[in-house]
Amino acid sequence: MRNYPAQAIDPKAVPYWRCSAAIESVLLLLIPGGYYIAQQHWQHWPTWITFVLLFLTLAYDIFAVVFQPEITWRTWRYEVSEQEIDLLHGVFIKTRTLIPMVRVQHVDTKQGPLLRRFGLSSVTISTAAGNHEIPALADEVADLLRDRISVLARVVEEDV
Amino acid sequence: MYKPQRVHPMAILQFTLRTVYSLGQGLIPLLLIAFAQPEMRRWLFWGLPLLLAFMVAYGILYWLCYVFYISGQELRVEYGVLIKKKRYIPFERIQTIQISAGILHRMFGLVKVQVETAGGGSQAEFVLAALPRDIAAELQHILQEKTQHHEEPGNETEYIEYKLSTRSLLVLASTSNGIGIVLSAILAVISQLDDFFPKADVWGKFAAYAGHLAAGKISLIILVVFLIILLAWLLSLLGTIMQFGGFQLRREGNNIIISRGLFEKHQMSIPIKRIQAIKVVEGLLRQPLGMVSLQVVSMSTTGMKEEGNVLFPILPKAELPGFVEKIAPEFTMSMKLHGLPARSKWGYLLINTIPALIIAILCTVYLPWGYVAFILPLLGAALGNAQYNDAGYQVENNRLLLRSRHLGRVTFIIPKQRVQSMHVSQNPLQARGNLSNLRIAVASSNAAATVQLRGMDIQKSSVIMKWLFAQRH
Numbered sequence: 001m002r003n004y005p006a007q008a009i010d011p012k013a014v015p016y017w018r019c020s021a022a023i024e025s026v027l028l029l030l031i032p033g034g035y036y037i038a039q040q041h042w043q044h045w046p047t048w049i050t051f052v053l054l055f056l057t058l059a060y061d062i063f064a065v066v067f068q069p070e071i072t073w074r075t076w077r078y079e080v081s082e083q084e085i086d087l088l089h090g091v092f093i094k095t096r097t098l099i100p101m102v103r104v105q106h107v108d109t110k111q112g113p114l115l116r117r118f119g120l121s122s123v124t125i126s127t128a129a130g131n132h133e134i135p136a137l138a139d140e141v142a143d144l145l146r147d148r149i150s151v152l153a154r155v156v157e158e159d160v
Numbered sequence: 161m162y163k164p165q166r167v168h169p170m171a172i173l174q175f176t177l178r179t180v181y182s183l184g185q186g187l188i189p190l191l192l193i194a195f196a197q198p199e200m201r202r203w204l205f206w207g208l209p210l211l212l213a214f215m216v217a218y219g220i221l222y223w224l225c226y227v228f229y230i231s232g233q234e235l236r237v238e239y240g241v242l243i244k245k246k247r248y249i250p251f252e253r254i255q256t257i258q259i260s261a262g263i264l265h266r267m268f269g270l271v272k273v274q275v276e277t278a279g280g281g282s283q284a285e286f287v288l289a290a291l292p293r294d295i296a297a298e299l300q301h302i303l304q305e306k307t308q309h310h311e312e313p314g315n316e317t318e319y320i321e322y323k324l325s326t327r328s329l330l331v332l333a334s335t336s337n338g339i340g341i342v343l344s345a346i347l348a349v350i351s352q353l354d355d356f357f358p359k360a361d362v363w364g365k366f367a368a369y370a371g372h373l374a375a376g377k378i379s380l381i382i383l384v385v386f387l388i389i390l391l392a393w394l395l396s397l398l399g400t401i402m403q404f405g406g407f408q409l410r411r412e413g414n415n416i417i418i419s420r421g422l423f424e425k426h427q428m429s430i431p432i433k434r435i436q437a438i439k440v441v442e443g444l445l446r447q448p449l450g451m452v453s454l455q456v457v458s459m460s461t462t463g464m465k466e467e468g469n470v471l472f473p474i475l476p477k478a479e480l481p482g483f484v485e486k487i488a489p490e491f492t493m494s495m496k497l498h499g500l501p502a503r504s505k506w507g508y509l510l511i512n513t514i515p516a517l518i519i520a521i522l523c524t525v526y527l528p529w530g531y532v533a534f535i536l537p538l539l540g541a542a543l544g545n546a547q548y549n550d551a552g553y554q555v556e557n558n559r560l561l562l563r564s565r566h567l568g569r570v571t572f573i574i575p576k577q578r579v580q581s582m583h584v585s586q587n588p589l590q591a592r593g594n595l596s597n598l599r600i601a602v603a604s605s606n607a608a609a610t611v612q613l614r615g616m617d618i619q620k621s622s623v624i625m626k627w628l629f630a631q632r633h
Contacts, residue, residue: 083629095585098625103580128459128603129580129610 005079005086013076013136016118017069023114025061032057078134080145082152085125087132103127104153109142125149161298164227164238168270171226171289176219183215228288230302235275237286247286249275255434255459257300260426271296275303304415304429320486324407324473332453332474333400334393335445346392404473411487416471434458436578436602436609438471438491440480440571447569450477457572457604484573491573493561497552504595504615505548512544513537543567551613553598553620555627562600562611572611578602582628584621594618 032053039045077088085104087097105128109121121142123134137145194200218241226239234248258274265271273288273296291299324332405422416435419427437457446452454471475483485492516536523530547565554561558576563569583599590596598613598621 090585093585093587094591095583097581097583098628099581100579100628102577127580127601129601132581 005077005088007078009073009076009078009134009136010120010138010141011073012118012120012138014069014073016115016120016136017072018065019118020114021061021064021069025057025065028057028061076135080149080152082155085132085149087134097132099125099127099132101149101152104149107146107149107153109146111139123149161295161302162230164229166223166227167288168268168290168292169223170264170268170270172216172219172223173264174289175222175226176216179215179218180212235303237288249286251303254303255431256429257303258426258428259296259300260421260424262424265290266425269293273299321408321410322472322483322487323409324404328451328474329401329404329407331446331449331451332404333397335443335449335451336396336400346388346395404470407473409472409487416487418471430456430458432488432490435488435491436604437572437574437611438484438488439469440573442477442569442571444568446474451475452477452480454480454483457602457609459603459605490575491559493554493556493559493573495554495561495571497554497561497563498620499552500548500613500615501595501617503593504617505545507590507595507615508548508551509541509544512540512547516540548615551615553613553616553624555624560600560624560627562598562613564611564613572600574600574602574611576628579628582625584616584618584625586618590615596621598624 032050035045035053036050039047039050071091072089075089075091075094079086083101085097085099085101087095087099089095105126107126108124110124111121115121115136118136119139120136121139122136123142123145125132125134134145191204194204221241222239225241225244226237228235228237230236233251235251235254236246236248238244238246254275256276258276259271260274261271268290269292270290271293273291275286275288288296288299402422402424404420406425407418407420409416409418411417412429414432415429416432417427417429419425435456435458439455439457441453441455442451443453451474453474455469456471457469471487472483481492481495516539520531520533520536523533527533550563550565550569552563560574560576560579561571562574563571579600580603581601583597583601585597585599586595594617596616596618598616600611602609602611
């Protein structure tokens with residue numbers, strides 16, 4: 001394989017992912033919580049399932065909050081050249097994605113409320129066969145990247 | 161043509177039927193419930209005709225409000241009874257124009273015109289439900305002339321035609337997958353009989369009758385099953401013959417023009433520029449007969465339906481290169497493939513046998529005669545072996561060919577400039593063996609237009625990556 005794409009995504013992505021995973025994990029706790037309430041109500045439901053559910057949820061939460069953000073950040077790389085957009089991501093299954101610049105239809109930057117708190121944006125690249133996202137870049141970097149791709153995509157116009 | 165005009169009044173019938181159909185789907189369960197109760201039946205007696213009259217009135221209003229015309233470089237349609245809708249389609253957005261005629265249409269000398277645009281989703285398509293043949297021809301002429309205005313003029317004299325022979329049609333019909341669908345439909349109807357006529361006790365009577373007749377002979381049951389399967393097969397045969405009878409295809413300049421259908425005629429023109437890839441399918445039944453079928457991957461809304469993708473329904477494999485060269489020389493390729501490295505064979509074998517092995521073990525443990533299920537892993541291994549042997553790729557000039565097999569063997573021919581994105585992925589096992597999965601995404605009206613080749617040598621994947629971005633000279 002040729003050289004890996006050069007750019008990493010913004011380090012602030014790690015606390016951002018931690019934060020969003022934490023919110024998600026609070027919501028996930030509703031599952032064992034809900035079961036506990038139901039079990040109190042209908043006494044003949046087994047109690048041990050509460051603990052199994054709680055254990056599974058907590059295990060997942062710890063993984064999602066403590067380990068996953070760091071690993072994901074380390075495995076995400078991207079590079080934009082004149083001819084192509086080159087993405088590499090995936091923890092177990094590593095996927096390298098190449099998008100010819102000519103095929104790019106449009107580029108968007110997106111920012112949810114949580115992303116805004118961290119000063120981050122995501123960049124979405126659309127082709128006729130689907131979208132590709134670079135998840136968390138600093139606002140200025142994302143804006144520059146979007147403008148750059150949009151200019152490049154226009155320059156390398158070809159017969160489509 | 162340039163003044164707003166209505167479609168033929170025959171369309172009222174179609175508009176009404178459409179309302180009845182869409183409303184009816186939701187109402188049928190309600191009606192059945194109502195029908196079962198005597199006091200409700202009286203209401204239905206008055207309500208149903210009233211509802212029907214209302215629908216006919218709506219159909220007429222809809223027809224009155226439905227006008228189309230050409231203005232400047234646009235085809236415009238205005239419709240809607242309560243909410244007025246206007247749709248303007250610039251000529252250059254028009255993908256295909258399809259003309260078809262059902263039995264009703266033919267009785268009045270009418271045709272249906274469907275104009276397809278690129279944006280996916282069924283909304284993008286619009287339909288002029290009924291037009292006199294000459295007006296439709298004029299419209300088609302104007303639209304096609306304008307859409308091709310700024311293309312280089314193709315050789316207008318070039319005129320190659322392929323017809324589907326009767327023999328091919330029979331082979332096509334008898335090996336089509338339709339049998340499964342029809343069979344399940346028949347079974348579904350039979351199983352519903354009891355629900356519709358609860359008092360009749362169809363099955364009880366049938367069983368009693370069968371028992372009486374055969375006095376416990378199993379052969380009768382086998383005969384009945386055989387007859388049902390035969391009936392399903394005949395129905396699917398008829399269905400295919402009606403759909404693909406009289407299939408003709410010709411290349412005219414930059415368009416491929418297809419017409420098909422025995423009773424309901426369909427005509428469709430596909431601009432060669434719109435074809436994203438050509439797909440050659442060799443089904444399990446057809447491969448031993450040396451037959452292939454050709455499909456196109458394109459962005460038109462007819463492509464959402466299976467038969468809309470068909471380029472040529474069945475063709476002897478030996479004729480394939482000649483066919484492609486004449487009809488779509490833009491896609492000509494030699495069919496000599498590079499296979500996969502021997503070390504990727506394990507992946508194919510394991511992925512096909514392990515789930516089957518687990519099922520077989522479970523069957524052996526829990527079912528009497530369960531060990532018979534051990535035939536599954538064997539079949540899986542055979543399939544895995546076939547998948548490994550058939551998988552391959554070829555790069556030639558500006559075209560890429562990928563072949564793989566799920567059950568049937570599928571070959572894709574993709575021009576370089578149609579590749580929307582390329583993905584090379586590795587799981588940890590593949591990373592150790594320097595293997596990879598190669599995935600190519602092309603644009604299509606169906607979401608899943610990705611072509612995948614598992615177990616590519618990572619070096620070869622890199623070569624294809626480089627090829628994709630090599631500057632053209």
